[in-house]
Amino acid sequence: MFEEVGTTTEGDIIVNVGPQHPATHGVLHLVITLNGETIKKVEPHLGYIHRSIEKMCESLSYRQFIYVTSRMDYLSSHINNHACALCVEKGLQVEVPPRAQVIRVLMDELTRIASHELWWGAMAMDLGAFTPFFHAFRERESINDIMEETCGARLTMNYMVPGGVMQDLHPNFQKKVKEFMQLYKRKIHEYDELVTGNVIFQNRMKNVGYLSAEDAVSYGCSGPTARGSGVNCDIRKIYPYEIYDKLEFDEVLETGGDSFARYMVRIREMQQSIRIIEQLIDNIPEGDFQAKTKAVLKLPKGEFYTRVETARGELGVYIVSEGGTTPYRIKFRSPGFSNLSVLDHIARGSKLGDLVAMMGTLDLVIPDIDR
Amino acid sequence: MSNEELKTKITELLPAAAFEEGGEWLTINIEPRDWLPLAQQLRNNDSLYFDYLYCLTCIDWKTHLTMVYHLSSTKHRHNIVIKSKLDRSNPEIETVSHIWRTAEFHEREVYEMFGVNFLNHPDLRLLILPDGWEGKNPLRKDFEDPINMIKL
Amino acid sequence: MWSFSHIANNLHEWLSKTFNPTMTLIIEMVLAGVAVIGLFAALGLVLVIMERKVSAWIQIRLGPNRVGPKGMLQSLADTLKLLVKEGLTPNGADKLLFNLAPFVAMIVAMLLMAPIAFAKDFQLWDLNIGVLYVSAVSSIMVISILMAGWASNNKYSLMGAMRSGAQIVSYELSAGLSILAVVVMTGSLQVSDIIHSQANGWWIFKGHIPMVIAFVTFIIAITAETNRAPFDLAEAESELTAGFHTEYSGMKFALFFLAEYVNVFIVCAIGATLFLGGWMPFHIGNWTGFNHVMDYIPSSVWFFGKTFFLIFVIMWFRWTFPRLRIDQLLNLEWKYLLPISMINLLIVTAMAILGWHF
Numbered sequence: 001m002f003e004e005v006g007t008t009t010e011g012d013i014i015v016n017v018g019p020q021h022p023a024t025h026g027v028l029h030l031v032i033t034l035n036g037e038t039i040k041k042v043e044p045h046l047g048y049i050h051r052s053i054e055k056m057c058e059s060l061s062y063r064q065f066i067y068v069t070s071r072m073d074y075l076s077s078h079i080n081n082h083a084c085a086l087c088v089e090k091g092l093q094v095e096v097p098p099r100a101q102v103i104r105v106l107m108d109e110l111t112r113i114a115s116h117e118l119w120w121g122a123m124a125m126d127l128g129a130f131t132p133f134f135h136a137f138r139e140r141e142s143i144n145d146i147m148e149e150t151c152g153a154r155l156t157m158n159y160m161v162p163g164g165v166m167q168d169l170h171p172n173f174q175k176k177v178k179e180f181m182q183l184y185k186r187k188i189h190e191y192d193e194l195v196t197g198n199v200i201f202q203n204r205m206k207n208v209g210y211l212s213a214e215d216a217v218s219y220g221c222s223g224p225t226a227r228g229s230g231v232n233c234d235i236r237k238i239y240p241y242e243i244y245d246k247l248e249f250d251e252v253l254e255t256g257g258d259s260f261a262r263y264m265v266r267i268r269e270m271q272q273s274i275r276i277i278e279q280l281i282d283n284i285p286e287g288d289f290q291a292k293t294k295a296v297l298k299l300p301k302g303e304f305y306t307r308v309e310t311a312r313g314e315l316g317v318y319i320v321s322e323g324g325t326t327p328y329r330i331k332f333r334s335p336g337f338s339n340l341s342v343l344d345h346i347a348r349g350s351k352l353g354d355l356v357a358m359m360g361t362l363d364l365v366i367p368d369i370d371r
Numbered sequence: 372m373s374n375e376e377l378k379t380k381i382t383e384l385l386p387a388a389a390f391e392e393g394g395e396w397l398t399i400n401i402e403p404r405d406w407l408p409l410a411q412q413l414r415n416n417d418s419l420y421f422d423y424l425y426c427l428t429c430i431d432w433k434t435h436l437t438m439v440y441h442l443s444s445t446k447h448r449h450n451i452v453i454k455s456k457l458d459r460s461n462p463e464i465e466t467v468s469h470i471w472r473t474a475e476f477h478e479r480e481v482y483e484m485f486g487v488n489f490l491n492h493p494d495l496r497l498l499i500l501p502d503g504w505e506g507k508n509p510l511r512k513d514f515e516d517p518i519n520m521i522k523l
Numbered sequence: 524m525w526s527f528s529h530i531a532n533n534l535h536e537w538l539s540k541t542f543n544p545t546m547t548l549i550i551e552m553v554l555a556g557v558a559v560i561g562l563f564a565a566l567g568l569v570l571v572i573m574e575r576k577v578s579a580w581i582q583i584r585l586g587p588n589r590v591g592p593k594g595m596l597q598s599l600a601d602t603l604k605l606l607v608k609e610g611l612t613p614n615g616a617d618k619l620l621f622n623l624a625p626f627v628a629m630i631v632a633m634l635l636m637a638p639i640a641f642a643k644d645f646q647l648w649d650l651n652i653g654v655l656y657v658s659a660v661s662s663i664m665v666i667s668i669l670m671a672g673w674a675s676n677n678k679y680s681l682m683g684a685m686r687s688g689a690q691i692v693s694y695e696l697s698a699g700l701s702i703l704a705v706v707v708m709t710g711s712l713q714v715s716d717i718i719h720s721q722a723n724g725w726w727i728f729k730g731h732i733p734m735v736i737a738f739v740t741f742i743i744a745i746t747a748e749t750n751r752a753p754f755d756l757a758e759a760e761s762e763l764t765a766g767f768h769t770e771y772s773g774m775k776f777a778l779f780f781l782a783e784y785v786n787v788f789i790v791c792a793i794g795a796t797l798f799l800g801g802w803m804p805f806h807i808g809n810w811t812g813f814n815h816v817m818d819y820i821p822s823s824v825w826f827f828g829k830t831f832f833l834i835f836v837i838m839w840f841r842w843t844f845p846r847l848r849i850d851q852l853l854n855l856e857w858k859y860l861l862p863i864s865m866i867n868l869l870i871v872t873a874m875a876i877l878g879w880h881f
Contacts, residue, residue, distance in 0.1 A: 044498075131842050203851055231445060233445070303394060
């Protein structure tokens, strides 16, 4: 698995970054060819935590397999579950009650904020600033508390079931969410003061890791990575699911294409998520939180595909059903896998220190890439 | 473009294309040898302009393999699904990694998981499986791993 | 009155009475050596706990709070742990250089203790080229880092060492130039002379804006020279895991760690001596009453107070700023700091000749 230790014929050195390395936030293994400090080639080696979730799901029922997907992109596990639930509902032709839809969207947006908070802290840490990590966790912690109260878990929520959500909201939910939004609005300026406005930070991010719009589309990038290059790719806008078409929010676009643009997309996206939550938090309709479904679900013969916008980009769930109680084949199109493939393209010619910044702004979550 | 319009357009380009009914998006079954010229047409034709390959995978039907390509257009916002039947003992299809760069990684994944050989792929090596992996391809239906796999 | 110089003089008198002069000198040298080693260890412990508390305070958390009162014995426990850890030497490493490097780092740090005036008339060695000695000896530090990086047989270490070499050699220039500004004003390289010249006001106040510029340049340069964030490229955690000391473990790692903190202390002490008057109390013009009150504060308190203030500033940098990139780091030195400090030195020279300072 490891390249021959040493140098290439041109005298460039080969460095193994990972599988255990502080900047890869997991077990990503990059083989980097370096000329001095300049990167000539980045080659990802994957599979260190490949659990073959797709194979596992083939032997799990339609109710069970949703929970395995929490372990793919553990930072937006709720949105993964959502995508799977949507796909099963598409096959079953089940109408989700309005209350469940609103709850799902609320939870999705909270998850998105939590994920971006963690990304913000971790990315600043990649650049050598340790403090933002703790400031980000202060806000993220209150989201986790909200999740814990309603879903019973803090990271892998497993709150979605086909047809709705598993249980009703906790009575404190609305109060807690409003408290969180107040906290967030009070603290958001600290983010700009600590990181965004910092001269060193801006110099590290601007004109680094340039990704053109054409390349972003060709490499299959999605989510904030592609939107930083000016590609309209927010699934919530272009292929709306649940109640996103009735909500007012902007698709965040930056045209810079560099690391700073990708950074700003995520920062601004958090504010859009807050905007969505504000619209919904006082308007949760009464009613059932789950549609009536059979105890054992059977999808009709056919193929079902749903696309959902997770915190990292477009998650596709592709279920091939033979009419049984388990999927015949399931494919997760994970955003991280495609976003990683662009790393070599944008990193060539830049400095080693910038590679870390680029990996930070691509927001790579390794279990999502390895599945 | 609507599905009907796409259908007529594709029929013009490839008369041999067989359409599959019932899906959400237009689904076309093609022969593997037709894939590369069709892919170039789909990508470069201005009225089609399928520039976003968002899902590339394979299904093992025990008798044969099926390659599935999900394409969409960032300009026209239409979707299309291309399927191609491959021989199970010697699966081969042309690569599209020079048309859609994302295919390079996805094809490497399909190569190791299903054993599909992508002709003219620039760098067809194992990506996820450990180097020196011998034996069957993990996502095929007849794959058995008595040590690590738990049957439910 | 009790003071360090008083104690030292009494000790010297008692030793002279009891032993012959040669024996006295030998005993005094041993005592000084023991004192330096003791101070070295104490500084390591104090600065580590200070760094952890300051970082905890900046990062809205508590920091160490289990070992001892308010966690104050945490660094002692850590040292014990490091002492009993196995010191690994990787295969293929240059064993001699690898094991020598931490000691070189520590010896350099100890040598730098010599000309520092810790209190009024309390100095190990008041040599007449004290400032020159400091800037010369502190440059040897880079050799230990290069030794460690080269001998480790690890690419991360090598890259960290190379970065560090480029960095220290560059920033040595602007550090030297800003020290020269004070030397030009004082007209002496001797540490005690420099301190005495600030009896009627510290250089940072007396020297108008050019001296402030020199002070700021000095602070930036010493932060870079001691490899502290935002210039910690030599050990950039997220890029090079731990840079030049990636392969070190146990006490050998601890010596590097200790040397880093002692170096921070020494450069801050020098900064305090040159710009903030060393042990000189804070005086304001003709406010006799105020000045008398200030005089009552012992000189050692003044010295350590100023030094620890500068250390705090440097820690503040570390926990606030992101890290620079290697080309930005060198640009900052060669394109900005060096020209600025050169022009600044010219202005300071003109001021010294024309007597424009207070």
